[in-house]
Amino acid sequence: MNKNWLLILIFLIPVIAGFATEQPGAWIRINQLGYPTGGVKVAVWCSKQKDQVTGFQLVNVLDRKVVFAASAGKPFGAYGPFQETYRLDFSTFRKKGRYYIQAKEARSPEFEIGDDVYKGAADFCLRYMRQQRTGFNPYLKDSCHTQDGYVLYGAKAGIQDSTFIDVVGGWHDASDYLQYSTTSANATWHLLAAYRDFPGIFKDTLHANGLKGKNGKADILDEAKWGLDWLLKMHPKEGWMFNQIADDRDHISMRMPAQDSQYGRGLQRPVYFINGEPQQRGKFLNNTTGTSSTAAKFSSAFSLGAQLFYKDKPFSKLLAIKANTAYQYALQKPGVTQTVSVRSPYIYAEDNWVDDMELAAAFQNNTKEALSYARQEPVTPWLGKDTARHYQWYPFINLGHYELGKRLKGPERDTITGYYKKGIEAVWELAASNAFYRGIPFIWCSNNLTTSFAIQCHWYRQLTGDLHFQQLEQANIDWLFGCNPWGTSMIYGLPAKGDTPSDPHSAFTHIGHYPIDGGLVDGPVYTSIYKGLIGISLHDPDEYELFQSDLAVYHDDYGDYSTNEPTMDGTASLIYLLAAKEAESRVQALKKK
Structure with missing residues (x-):
């Protein structure tokens, strides 16, 4: 191999590795179940940096076309693990379909707008x-x-x-x-x-x-x-x-x-x-x-x-x-x-x-x-x-x-x-x-x-x-x-393809390996409460570690009976x-x- 190429490759390896492990700086949180056409529709943009966003776009998943754009409105400031947050309101958009939201580099998961999002x-x-x-x-x-x-x-x-x-x-x-x-x-x-x-x-x-x-x-x-x-x-x-x-x-x-x-x-x-x-x-x-x-x-x-x-x-x-x-x-x-x-x-x-x-x-x-x-x-x-x-x-x-x-x-x-x-x-x-x-x-x-x-x-x-x-x-x-x-989501298995609890504090799942479809878990607690509870220890690495804060914690872990039961x-x-x-x-x- 040419020595110059070898030097370039040696130089690129840590750079590529850095890209692979780098975390995004901003996220868009949505209702994963979806939004009724005639209802309130709001997502939340949140950043680990003191950043600003001026507007956002609603994009149709099928053809990647922008179907709605609006101002991001006023900044709400820090909350929990985030340094800056915005409410992205698209309530006036009422066309059925599957969409995602784009705001600067952040992109939301895909979601439905329709009259059947709560069906069943x-x-x-x-x-x-x-x-x-x-x-x-x-x-x-x-x-x-x-x-x-x-x-x-x-x-x-x-x-x-x-x-x-x-x-x-x-x-x-x-x-x-x-x-x-x-x-x-x-x-x-x-x-x-x-x-x-x-x-x-x-x-x-x-x-x-x-x-x-x-x-x-x-x-x-x-x-x-x-x-x-x-x-x-x-x-x-x-x-x-x-x-x-x-x-x-x-x-x-x-x-x-x-x-x-x-x-x-x-x-x-x-x-x-x-x-x-x-x-x-x-x-x-x-x-x-x-x-x-x-x-x-x-x-x-x-x-x-x-x-x-x-x-x-x-x-x-x-x-x-x-x-x-x-x-x-x-x-x-x-x-x-x-x-x-x-x-x-x-x-x-x-x-x-x-x-x-x-x-x-x-x-x-x-x-x-x-x-x-x-x-x-x-x-x-x-x-x-x-x-x-x-x-x-x-x-x-x-x-x-x-x-x-x-x-x-x-x-x-x-x-x-x-x-x-x-x-x-x-x-x-x-x-x-x-x-x-x-x-x-x-x-x-x-x-x-x-x-x-x-x-x-x-x-x-x-x-x-x-x-x-x-x-x-x-x-x-x-x-x-x-x-x-x-x-x-805080409900086991709902929506079916969403991010929902998978390791709840439950014998049915932990011992019997049965799903507990539809179960609402306890939810986040103040970090001060969590630290004072008896007999809690996480069994696996915390997939939500980036979003824990001095305000509140939530763990999708069998060992946490306070937030995931x-x-x-x-x-x-x-x-x-x-x-x-x-x-x-x-x-x-x-x-x-």
């Missing part, structure tokens, strides 16, 4: 709910937790400790196998409400047991009934109600669900009675003050179930009776019921209950009482705040305001919708200064809060017709599907939100015809 998404997320079933699990085609369980704290009702009671059924709460009445009742309510509000969205492809075949009933109703059947077992008669199955001894190891035997009674697990008194929390007691928060959630789920299963008269009548007895149980000792932990300090530390009573009273057609509860907590306390304890204000938004608002007219209705508006404005005050319109605190399960807040924005818009917060509403939805600093109740809320978005897209498509 809600049904897809139902897969995760079915996978979390206990008793017969259609995903595994096997049964688990068939010997639950033995009673604790039932003395007030005359139940001796260790008495067996059949409470088999329901859903696992997350990737562990605990079962909580408060999250299960809330999830059941959201599934029922999704069918009530958007019945045309859901298909019938399965039998009630979750196996393939049709049974003349939408799959979401089958899933909701699965929840109702378990809640009936957890409230078997007047004066009896149970709060949870199992406790954090579950966390001793990861295993498939049929292998729980760490409670000292074979395969039986403890079932905690709701007595309205503090119960064990490791070395401490929880801060339970009453029966209302959980019992009222039971009552609301039973009431809505009685309405929707009206064709099954015996079942509907039973649910109506249970709605009344659960409501009376909620009145037994006004206050909150918190969950129990034995080994660690982590519980669902719920601190509010009047919101649950408002929803239950609305379904009891007791408008005066519901209004009284509404006035006691007009705004869910975490809205506009930068932190809260784990599940402190649950179910994250006031569901009762929506149910009550639909029933009212005139000044009383305006008062209730005004409560929603005040909470949204509090979040907007935090969100308006950053390009992602992020005003949700990065606490544990931040994605659940994000989903619920988007639902509150949707309900406010439906009740009032006020479009002022539509961009904020959509920003929270976009966040879940990739318009966030990490550029990843899917939750059943968060997924149920997401199903409602996705059904709402698909229904809205259908309405917009019909208007164009």
Whole structure:
């Protein structure tokens, strides 16, 4: 070889290697699921340098032609790992197709604009709910937790400790196998409400047991009934109600669900009675003050179930009776019921209950009482705040305001919708200064809060017709599907070809190598929270290392239970939100015809 060529080659090798490892300096974050033709369409340009962008172009994937161009607008400054950010708004462009955005050297992933971008998404997320079933699990085609369980704290009702009671059924709460009445009742309510509000969205492809075949009933109703059947077992008669199955001894190891035997009674697990008194929390007691928060959630789920299963008269009548007895149980000792932990300090530390009573009273057609509860907590306390304890204000938004608002007219209705508006404005005050319109605190399960807040924005818009917060509403939805600093969807497998979680904190994936389709993971947490959690260590190199910051972290890693563990109740809320978005897209498509 010529010596000159050899010298050139030696010189080029490190240069080529440098190009191969060099990271881009700017990125464009999008909603990977896509954008409805008539909806808000915004992407976020973000740079690791203090750079500027003046405009952007929307490019058709098929012919690489620019179909839309606009100013990038004002800079929003630093956020998280980025030194500069811009919101790229292309809402006025409404032509269906597949596109990408170009701004300077940065290019977005490809995405769809169309009226079907949300089609089937809600049904897809139902897969995760079915996978979390206990008793017969259609995903595994096997049964688990068939010997639950033995009673604790039932003395007030005359139940001796260790008495067996059949409470088999329901859903696992997350990737562990605990079962909580408060999250299960809330999830059941959201599934029922999704069918009530958007019945045309859901298909019938399965039998009630979750196996393939049709049974003349939408799959979401089958899933909701699965929840109702378990809640009936957890409230078997007047004066009896149970709060949870199992406790954090579950966390001793990861295993498939049929292998729980760490409670000292074979395969039986403890079932905690709701007595309205503090119960064990490791070395401490929880801060339970009453029966209302959980019992009222039971009552609301039973009431809505009685309405929707009206064709099954015996079942509907039973649910109506249970709605009344659960409501009376909620009145037994006004206050909150918190969950129990034995080994660690982590519980669902719920601190509010009047919101649950408002929803239950609305379904009891007791408008005066519901209004009284509404006035006691007009705004869910975490809205506009930068932190809260784990599940402190649950179910994250006031569901009762929506149910009550639909029933009212005139000044009383305006008062209730005004409560929603005040909470949204509090979040907007935090969100308006950053390009992602992020005003949700990065606490544990931040994605659940994000989903619920988007639902509150949707309900406010439906009740009032006020479009002022539509961009904020959509920003929270976009966040879940990739318009966030990490550029990843937070829902396993959705969209199918997108950047979505692949290594969640789940025995199903880690041990069984099964997908957990549709599961909503916890989401980013403050870096300060992450550093203080017990037992977290990453198993693989962090593919999002470039986008971690002193503000917040997210890891697609089995070892991070704080950001990458899917939750059943968060997924149920997401199903409602996705059904709402698909229904809205259908309405917009019909208007164009």
